[in-house]
Amino acid sequence: MASEALNLESFESWFRDQGGELDASAMGFAIFADSGRGAIALRDIPEGHTLFCIPRDLTLSLRTSSLPAKFGKDVWKHHELHNGWAGLMLCMMWEESLGASSKWSGYLSSLPTAFTTPMFWTEEDIQELKGTAVVGKIGRDDAERDYHQKLIPAMKSRPDLFPEELIPQYYSLERYHMMGSRILSRSFHVEPWKGEEDHEDEEEHSHADAPQSDDPNRMDVDSENPTGDAVEENAESQNDETSQLELALDEDSDEDEDVENPADVAMVPMADMLNARFESENAKLFYEERHLKMVTTKHIKAGEQIWNTYGDPPNSDLLRRYGHVDVVSLPPPLAGEGNPADVVEVRADLVVSSVRKIRKTAAGDIQSRVDFWLEEADDDTFILTTDCELPEELISFLRLLFLSKDEWNKTKSKGKLPKAKMEPELLPVIADVLKQRLAEYPTSIEEDERLLAPEHAQDLSFNKRNAVVVRLGEKRILRGALHKVEALLGSQKGKDKKRARENEADGRGKKAKR
Numbered sequence: 001m002a003s004e005a006l007n008l009e010s011f012e013s014w015f016r017d018q019g020g021e022l023d024a025s026a027m028g029f030a031i032f033a034d035s036g037r038g039a040i041a042l043r044d045i046p047e048g049h050t051l052f053c054i055p056r057d058l059t060l061s062l063r064t065s066s067l068p069a070k071f072g073k074d075v076w077k078h079h080e081l082h083n084g085w086a087g088l089m090l091c092m093m094w095e096e097s098l099g100a101s102s103k104w105s106g107y108l109s110s111l112p113t114a115f116t117t118p119m120f121w122t123e124e125d126i127q128e129l130k131g132t133a134v135v136g137k138i139g140r141d142d143a144e145r146d147y148h149q150k151l152i153p154a155m156k157s158r159p160d161l162f163p164e165e166l167i168p169q170y171y172s173l174e175r176y177h178m179m180g181s182r183i184l185s186r187s188f189h190v191e192p193w194k195g196e197e198d199h200e201d202e203e204e205h206s207h208a209d210a211p212q213s214d215d216p217n218r219m220d221v222d223s224e225n226p227t228g229d230a231v232e233e234n235a236e237s238q239n240d241e242t243s244q245l246e247l248a249l250d251e252d253s254d255e256d257e258d259v260e261n262p263a264d265v266a267m268v269p270m271a272d273m274l275n276a277r278f279e280s281e282n283a284k285l286f287y288e289e290r291h292l293k294m295v296t297t298k299h300i301k302a303g304e305q306i307w308n309t310y311g312d313p314p315n316s317d318l319l320r321r322y323g324h325v326d327v328v329s330l331p332p333p334l335a336g337e338g339n340p341a342d343v344v345e346v347r348a349d350l351v352v353s354s355v356r357k358i359r360k361t362a363a364g365d366i367q368s369r370v371d372f373w374l375e376e377a378d379d380d381t382f383i384l385t386t387d388c389e390l391p392e393e394l395i396s397f398l399r400l401l402f403l404s405k406d407e408w409n410k411t412k413s414k415g416k417l418p419k420a421k422m423e424p425e426l427l428p429v430i431a432d433v434l435k436q437r438l439a440e441y442p443t444s445i446e447e448d449e450r451l452l453a454p455e456h457a458q459d460l461s462f463n464k465r466n467a468v469v470v471r472l473g474e475k476r477i478l479r480g481a482l483h484k485v486e487a488l489l490g491s492q493k494g495k496d497k498k499r500a501r502e503n504e505a506d507g508r509g510k511k512a513k514r
């Protein structure tokens with residue numbers, strides 16, 4: 001605790017020395033038992049108040065580190081450092097190796113070195129996540145491949161920048177993972193100022209192509225102040241200051257608008273000191289021409305925590321990226337506590353296997369229907385949320401698999417997927433899919449609820465407790481959806497019986513008439 005407090009003090013003075021501005025009458029730091037360091041309001045703060053202000057050139061990214069320019073654009077690209085996060089990870093390791101001569105030394109030394117994300121879990125702990133969306137997305141192997149295929153050759157090519165004796169201390173695989181985790185849990189998406197974009201005449205420097213990013217939940221930066229003040233554009237003055245490398249990094253960034261330009265991934269000192277909790281945001285980062293500003297989005301009372309937002313992701317993503325889970329009251333139809341933003345993924349192949357099992361007559365052309373689906377819908381996973389409603393895509397997919405041969409031929413020629421209209425014949429398959437999906441978790445809901453009960457919770461390790469929270473959240477959604485399907489099946493049976501009785505009575509009536 002004492003060392004963390006000291007760390008914060010030197011971080012704060014580094015921040016000011018570098019031109020950062022903090023309203024120390026409004027915001028201070030505290031250490032929270034469940035979330036580490038965070039920011040608190042030292043007095044009542046009105047909405048629209050600027051808590052701190054960061055010069056753009058104090059953010060750490062491919063645009064601001066001088067390492068990419070030392071390689072030159074072609075070599076940087078040759079080593080594939082313009083794709084994904086590997087380039088920024090190398091920049092961070094290099095800046096750290098410079099010690100006090102790096103502009104970011106006071107920042108880098110304030111960053112955590114240990115993480116609670118599954119990337120660092122034992123195999124035994126990871127087993128606790130079986131069935132959840134986390135397991136397939138940890139990505140340790142992909143990250144290590146990048147380390148060996150991109151970073152090692154790049155470093156070997158420049159012993160002047162990466163002296164061999166410094167490799168174990170600053171560039172080990174362990175430190176590489178550490179940088180990756182810092183980016184994962186603390187980076188922001190920071191786009192260049194509009195006036196920075198249109199430059200074609202810049203000479204040779206690194207280019208950045210679009211990276212593979214899976215990041216809908218990175219902390220975001222808005223371009224407009226919440227008070228509605230217009231952000232003034234001043235392209236001309238910005239042009240003078242924009243580094244040529246920065247422009248080169250953006251040159252290729254429009255190639256695919258769906259993937260994030262790695263040059264837009266930025267470490268933002270001070271802004272990354274704020275914690276987040278589901279729907280608790282009361283401050284947000286906004287950008288202006290030369291600064292990023294953390295501005296309150298609500299009135300905050302003295303003593304309250306100042307929360308940013310991480311985009312309110314499901315617990316599976318929170319755990320994977322940030323190493324914690326959100327536990328608040330769940331809205332109906334669920335009850336108890338969990339993350340209202342939770343989701344559960346159901347793979348299309350599970351649906352296909354249930355259709356094959358239940359509709360023994362399932363068409364031999366099922367594969368061509370699946371291919372048609374994949375082409376038209378471009379998705380092989382169905383997502384259920386905490387409202388426990390059945391996804392429209394799932395219903396449409398099932399209807400496609402249930403079409404008669406004639407209907408299928410028509411659908412194929414029209415190139416249009418069936419409407420998501422629920423049919424009674426789909427219900428038994430959906431119930432089976434949900435049961436199969438529930439069976440993919442090794443424990444039951446009741447077992448998990450017992451593990452999390454207050455009298456047992458202290459027996460769980462931090463990782464295991466988080467794993468149980470994630471898997472229980474997913475299972476509750478599946479159970480909620482299953483209850484809905486069973487209720488529909490029950491009322492369908494009731495309707496069928498009634499119809500049968502009426503038919504019988506009709507039959508008798510007719511007989512009586514005769």
Ligand SMILES: C[S@@+](CC[C@H](N)C(=O)[O-])C[C@H]1O[C@@H](n2cnc3c(N)ncnc32)[C@H](O)[C@@H]1O
Pocket residue numbers: 034035036037038112185186272273274275276277321322323324325
């Ligand atoms: C952007 S940093 C926030 C500052 C961080 N607490 C620190 O000490 O540097 C994100 C990290 O803070 C922690 N964190 C943020 N919000 C949290 C919460 N609601 N519960 C638990 N931990 C949280 C997690 O470790 C997360 O990876």
